[in-house]
Amino acid sequence: CGNLFARKEAVSARTGTVLPSAITLPEPFAVRLPTVPVLKPVRRDADTDYYELAQKVATAEIIPGTRTAIWGYHGIFPGPTLEARSGRAAEVRVRNELPVPTSMHLHGGVVEPGSDGYPTDLVVPEGYAKRVDASMVRMHARAAGRGNAVHAHQPVPEAPDPGIWTLHEGEKTYKYAFGQRAATLWYHDHRMDFSAPQVWKGLAGSAIVRDAEEEALGLPAGDRELSLMVCDRSFDAEGQFLYPALDPELSDPAGVEPKYMDGVLGDVILVNGAPWPVKHVGTGRYRLRILNASNARPYNLELTGPDGQVPFTMIGSDGGLLPAPQRLESVPMSPGERFDVVVDFSRLSPGDEVVLGNTLGERNTGLVMKFLVDKAVDPGPAVPAVLSAGYEALERGKALQVRQFDFRLAPGDVWTINGQPFDPGALLASARLGTVELWRFTSDFNHPVHTHLAHFQVISRDGRRPGPADAGWKDTVNVTPYGVVEVLVRFTGFRGKYMLHCHNLEHEDMAMMANFTVV
Numbered sequence: 001c002g003n004l005f006a007r008k009e010a011v012s013a014r015t016g017t018v019l020p021s022a023i024t025l026p027e028p029f030a031v032r033l034p035t036v037p038v039l040k041p042v043r044r045d046a047d048t049d050y051y052e053l054a055q056k057v058a059t060a061e062i063i064p065g066t067r068t069a070i071w072g073y074h075g076i077f078p079g080p081t082l083e084a085r086s087g088r089a090a091e092v093r094v095r096n097e098l099p100v101p102t103s104m105h106l107h108g109g110v111v112e113p114g115s116d117g118y119p120t121d122l123v124v125p126e127g128y129a130k131r132v133d134a135s136m137v138r139m140h141a142r143a144a145g146r147g148n149a150v151h152a153h154q155p156v157p158e159a160p161d162p163g164i165w166t167l168h169e170g171e172k173t174y175k176y177a178f179g180q181r182a183a184t185l186w187y188h189d190h191r192m193d194f195s196a197p198q199v200w201k202g203l204a205g206s207a208i209v210r211d212a213e214e215e216a217l218g219l220p221a222g223d224r225e226l227s228l229m230v231c232d233r234s235f236d237a238e239g240q241f242l243y244p245a246l247d248p249e250l251s252d253p254a255g256v257e258p259k260y261m262d263g264v265l266g267d268v269i270l271v272n273g274a275p276w277p278v279k280h281v282g283t284g285r286y287r288l289r290i291l292n293a294s295n296a297r298p299y300n301l302e303l304t305g306p307d308g309q310v311p312f313t314m315i316g317s318d319g320g321l322l323p324a325p326q327r328l329e330s331v332p333m334s335p336g337e338r339f340d341v342v343v344d345f346s347r348l349s350p351g352d353e354v355v356l357g358n359t360l361g362e363r364n365t366g367l368v369m370k371f372l373v374d375k376a377v378d379p380g381p382a383v384p385a386v387l388s389a390g391y392e393a394l395e396r397g398k399a400l401q402v403r404q405f406d407f408r409l410a411p412g413d414v415w416t417i418n419g420q421p422f423d424p425g426a427l428l429a430s431a432r433l434g435t436v437e438l439w440r441f442t443s444d445f446n447h448p449v450h451t452h453l454a455h456f457q458v459i460s461r462d463g464r465r466p467g468p469a470d471a472g473w474k475d476t477v478n479v480t481p482y483g484v485v486e487v488l489v490r491f492t493g494f495r496g497k498y499m500l501h502c503h504n505l506e507h508e509d510m511a512m513m514a515n516f517t518v519v
C-alpha cells in the first residue's frame with residue numbers, strides 16, 4: 001500500500017493540532033507487540049512486597065533502526081508493570097536519576113496522601129537545591145508564563161509560595177496499601193506544570209491488582225491476558241520525541257510558541273511503546289486491559305475482522321469488574337481511562353486478521369494495532385454471566401452532599417475548575433471519610449475528569465442514563481463540550497489532601513486541577 005504513514009497529517013479542527021513526524025515511519029503492523037516486563041520485588045515479607053524503581057535517561061528502539069532518547073522508569077518505556085495482590089502492601093523506592101524533579105502517581109490507587117504523587121511533592125535529582133530557593137520559584141513562574149510553550153497563553157501568575165514544596169533528594173519510598181479490589185491501574189509522572197512533557201518522554205507504566213474473586217472466574221489468563229498501553233507520539237527528523245513545549249531547564253525556551261490549548265497530539269500510535277504493532281494470537285478468547293495513556297488524544301476503538309466488526313465483551317472499568325459482562329461495539333476511551341474487555345477470536349481461522357482501529361483518527365491515527373490469527377487453539381471458557389456478585393450499585397439518595405465542578409476556559413485563556421486555576425494552597429471541597437457525594441461535572445470542551453483516591457459511578461450523562469461504556473467503578477470520565485456528567489463518589493481508604501483534575505495532560509499542566517480533602 002506504499003508508505004502513506006510518512007505523509008503529514010492534516011490539521012484537525014476537531015481534535016486540535018497534530019504534530020507530524022518528520023522521520024520515515026514503519027509500515028503498520030510490521031513491529032511485534034512488545035511484552036512489558038513485570039517489576040520483580042527485591043524483597044518480600046509477611047504482608048508487603050518491596051520494589052526498587054529508578055527513573056533514568058535511556059534510549060529505546062521505537063522506530064526500527066532508530067534509538068529514541070526516553071525518560072523511563074527502570075530505563076524502559078513503558079515502565080515495568082507493577083503487579084500487586086489485593087490486601088498485600090507494596091513499597092516502591094523510587095530513585096530519580098533524571099535531570100528534572102518528578103512525582104510519581106499511582107492512577108486509580110487508593111493510596112495514603114503522602115504517597116499519592118502530589119504535584120509539589122517532588123523527588124529532586126541528587127545535588128539539586130535541597131532548599132527551595134528563588135530559582136525554583138522562578139522556574140515555575142516561567143513555566144506557567146513563558147518557558148513551557150503549552151503554558152504560553154496563560155498569564156504569568158505570582159510565583160508559587162515557596163512553602164508549598166516538599167522535596168526529597170534523590171529518592172522517595174511510595175507506600176501502596178493495595179487494599180482495593182482487582183483492577184487495572186497505571187502510574188505516571190505528576191510534577192506540577194511539567195507532567196505532560198515528562199509523560200511524553202516516557203514516564204508511564206501499567207499496574208495490575210489481582211484478587212481471589214477475579215481469579216475464580218476463569219477469565220483468559222497467562223498469554224491470553226494482554227495489557228495494551230495506547231498512546232500517541234511524534235518524532236523529529238532524527239527520530240527523537242517531538243514535543244512543542246521545551247523544558248526551560250533543558251532547552252533554550254526561546255523556541256516556538258504554538259497554541260496547544262487543546263492538548264498535544266502525535267501522529268504515531270504506539271501500543272506498549274511500539275508503532276502500530278502486530279500480535280499473533282490463537283483462535284481463542286483473549287482478555288485485553290486497554291489503557292489510554294495519551295496526553296490528549298481520545299479514541300473510539302473498533303475491531304474489524306474478515307467478516308466485519310468483532311464486538312468487545314466489557315468485563316471491567318477503571319475500578320475493576322462490572323457486576324456482569326456487557327457487549328460493546330466500540331470502546332470510547334479518553335486519556336487516563338481503562339477498559340477491561342474480552343475478545344473472542346474462536347470463530348476465526350488461522351491466517352485471518354483483525355484490526356484494532358480508531359474511528360476518531362484520520363489516516364495513521366485511525367489505526368492502532370493488528371491481531372494475526374496464526375494457530376487453532378482451545379478457545380477457553382466463556383465469560384461467566386456474573387462477574388462480581390458483591391458489586392454495590394450506589395444510589396442517588398445515598399449522597400450526603402451535592403457539589404458542582406465546572407471545567408472551563410476562563411477569560412484570559414486560563415483552564416480553570418470553578419473559575420480557579422490550580423493553587424496548591426486552595427481547597428474546593430472537603431468530604432467525610434466513608435460517605436458518598438454526588439459530584440456534577442460540567443464542561444466547555446472535552447475534559448476527562450479524574451479524581452484521586454475516590455472512585456465513582458456515573459449516574460447520568462447530559463440528563464440521560466449513562467451508556468454502557470460508562471458502567472462500573474471509575475476514576476476518570478470524559479465530559480463532552482457543554483456536557484453534564486453526574487457521578488456518585490465514595491470516599492474510602494484514607495484521610496488527607498487529594499486532587500481532581502482534567503487528564504488532558506496539557507490542561508493539567510495549564511492548572512486545570514483542584515484540591516479536595518477527606519476528613
Ligand code: C2O
Binds near residue numbers: 452501
Ligand atoms: Cu493519571 Cu492525577 O493522574
Ligand code: CU
Binds near residue numbers: 446502504508
Ligand atoms: Cu481538559
